[in-house]
Amino acid sequence: METGFTKWIIVITVVMCCLLELIDTSIVNVALTQMMGNLSATQQEVTWVVASYGIANVIVIPMTGFLAEQFGRRNYYLFSVILFTLASMACGQSTNIWELVAFRFIQGIGGGALMATSQAILIDTFPPRQLPLGQALFGMGVIIGPTIGPTLGGYIVDNYDWPWIFYVNVPVGILAAIFTIMFIRDPERIKNAVRRPFGQIDWAGAFLLVLGVGSLQLVLEQGESEDWFESFYIVSFTVLAVVGLVGFIVRELTAKDPIVDLRVLTRSRNLSIGAFLSFVLGFGLFASVFVFPIFCQRILGFTAAQTGFILLPSALLSGMMMPIVGKMIQGGVPQKVLLPIGFGIFFVFSYWMSTQLSPTAGEDDFFWPLMLRGFGLALLFLPITTMSLSGLSGKDAGQAAGLTGMIRQLGGSFGVALVGTYLERSIATNRVALLPNISLYDPETQQRLQAFTGAFMGKGSSLLQAQQQAYAALEGTLMKQVSIITYGQIFLLIGSFFLICVPLVLLIRTARPGEKVDLNAAH
Incomplete structure (x- = not known):
């Protein structure tokens, strides 16, 4: 455990990297029109700037546990920071759309690792009694990052040019790389881990993961613009997703040394429930952040920056609530109590938002519903994370952290895809x-x-x-x-999805006396 100045330098470094990764999932959305003009790209082509990053993210996240043990977590983290930084610079220098798409994919490979590994580094930095604080700092990045992306992107596009949404990553990345070299160290378990020979690595599992999860993410990202299953292209990748995912599941359940150990799901009922709840959390977080800005900009005529500033207070409230919720869990408040409250609050937020939508609505009309959303998310993130990892240790905890991270990202992709499709079709x-x-x-x-x-x-x-x-x-x-009727229906559907998850909480296994979550193994 690090102390004093070193501890807080590490905290600043990893939270900064976590925020960068999540901001970059949404910051480009407000610059797509400008990119189309400058790079002579079509609407269909420019959507790949968003899709390529998401595909790379969701492929890398579940493999981070294996990669960290294979190459050393510090080395892997440093490589990811440098890769993300160089790819950011290359994105800004792109001269055509497909260069930009390729560099965004590389940026996503580095970014996915930053997201998954930052949590483990934070947890190893704090003593056990301060673990809720470490988890809270990580949670702040997860909740705040996607929210401030459009705000920052809107400001940059309004005042500078689109390459600067990538260039702003470079100085932060350089500083993070220097701090990683100077201050971050591997824990003993990682130092003493047995490295697999090159020939014994589960290459078949890795290939099936890339094929299945990558194809699924592509279908979710591109389905709406291609009119879903009316397109041979989408049908083909859906088939590849099914083949790849089924093959991946079979392979990882039977392989001696799988690259992603899915058997951990069969060993922990809480993890199985937590994985589904992580999907729901990602669905609600990303879907609500997706649909609200569209309403504000299309119907109310707000700018991207204005919309981002409306969302910012609720995100900050979530961040401030994280340590409080962590203390509550540490003090013995069961997740079975916190989770139904969080789901109920999110439903109330959704219903409240559906009643506030009108052509004359202003910023003040959304302030308190969004603050309620921030409060509800704080009551969901930490309880789901700690419940998912309860009773796990060593490699199992690491595999569980990677799986829940991937599933949360996929939940977000499903949320955006389903909401986008519902929006277009229900308006008609x-x-x-x-x-x-x-x-x-x-x-x-x-x-x-x-x-x-x-x-x-x-x-x-x-x-x-x-x-x-x-x-x-x-x-x-x-x-x-x-449009107002349709947006109201969407908010009610999102809220209903959260409400029907409440009975699942009854299946959560209550921790035995003295049982702790081995978060130190999570990476």
């Missing part, structure tokens, strides 16, 4: 449902058209032009109302 359905309420024979509709026509004629339009503009304005009013 809801428009058809509302059309019978608008009729040229309806006095209210006629009055509205006359008011629009008079207003446009007052601005200098001819009668014919004013009538055409009035019909367009009526259509715009209809579509705005349709």
